[in-house]
Amino acid sequence: MMTTMSFSFKKFTFIISLLLLQSPVAFSLYNKASFIHPASPKSHSSVDSVATGYGLFDNIRNKSANKVRRKDSTNLFSKKKKKVAGSAGSTKIQVKLLKDIAGTGQTGSVIMVTPAFFNNKLRPTRSARMVSDEEVAAERSQSAAAEQSVLVAERELQDALADTMVVIKRKAGPEGHLFGGIGPKIIMNALSEKHPNELWKKNKKIKVQELSDAVNEKIIKGDIKEIGNFIAKIKISDDIVSKVGISIEKEA
Numbered sequence: 525m526m527t528t529m530s531f532s533f534k535k536f537t538f539i540i541s542l543l544l545l546q547s548p549v550a551f552s553l554y555n556k557a558s559f560i561h562p563a564s565p566k567s568h569s570s571v572d573s574v575a576t577g578y579g580l581f582d583n584i585r586n587k588s589a590n591k592v593r594r595k596d597s598t599n600l601f602s603k604k605k606k607k608v609a610g611s612a613g614s615t616k617i618q619v620k621l622l623k624d625i626a627g628t629g630q631t632g633s634v635i636m637v638t639p640a641f642f643n644n645k646l647r648p649t650r651s652a653r654m655v656s657d658e659e660v661a662a663e664r665s666q667s668a669a670a671e672q673s674v675l676v677a678e679r680e681l682q683d684a685l686a687d688t689m690v691v692i693k694r695k696a697g698p699e700g701h702l703f704g705g706i707g708p709k710i711i712m713n714a715l716s717e718k719h720p721n722e723l724w725k726k727n728k729k730i731k732v733q734e735l736s737d738a739v740n741e742k743i744i745k746g747d748i749k750e751i752g753n754f755i756a757k758i759k760i761s762d763d764i765v766s767k768v769g770i771s772i773e774k775e776a
Contacts, residue, residue: 617642618660619652634660677723682766684719685758689769696751696774705747706772708732711756715768723760733759738769748772 616636621629625646629635634655637646646652655663692714695703711732716724723730735744738753748754754770 615639618655618657619646620655620660621646621652623649623651625651674723674727677721678727678760678764681719681721681723682760682764684721685715685766685768687769688715688718689771690714690718691771691773693773693775700751700774702749702751702772705749706770707747708735711770715758727760729762730758730760733757733765735770 616638619635619637619642621631621633621635624630628637637652642652642654690711692706692710694706697703708731712724712730734757735748736742736755736757737744738755741755744754748770751772751774754772756768756770758766758768760766
């Protein structure tokens with residue numbers, strides 16, 4: 525009898541198990557509790573709240589990580605851009621050239637250069653020095669005063685040469701041909717002796733610009749080779765020109 529009851533209990537248990545497996549609720553509980561998702565990102569279900577060992581809060585974790593990663597990369601990129609924009613390499617310094625530098629400037633020029641160009645090329649060769657705005661302003665003021673002083677001296681020389689007649693005596697033949705020509709250098713020496721002025725030596729721009737015959741105003745190319753009266757245009761500066769009379773006489 526015990527054997528019969530034991531067999532009946534096992535049979536009863538088996539039937540109950542079958543009935544439970546056929547129930548949708550039981551099948552669902554069994555499925556959720558025992559099914560393990562494959563370890564593949566594409567096969568993750570939208571329901572990831574079951575403690576399966578795979579996919580537990582993975583979607584939430586991945587979304588949060590992606591947000592943090594994007595935020596960090598954006599901040600890093602912004603910091604890099606800001607650093608480049610404000611880097612010391614983009615700042616230029618003011619220097620005064622002490623030598624003529626091809627493609628850069630001439631002696632005395634005040635220019636802006638990069639620190640690297642100054643430290644690597646200009647300073648080692650002593651081609652430039654750094655200057656402040658105050659130094660530049662002071663030098664410009666001194667330069668303007670000096671230019672004004674020169675301009676005054678040039679005007680004074682122009683007034684002194686106006687209506688001047690310089691007499692130069694030379695040996696000449698019976699027909700008035702000179703034994704040797706009278707060129708710009710002889711004329712300039714005669715003018716500097718008659719009208720002493722520091723500009724004759726300081727200003728290298730002063731020169732005889734043109735010679736012409738005083739009678740027919742014919743331009744003379746080269747030296748004067750005849751006795752007679754002539755007109756010389758003396759260039760004192762780019763904007764100041766004076767006319768002087770030159771009389772060539774036969775030396776006794």
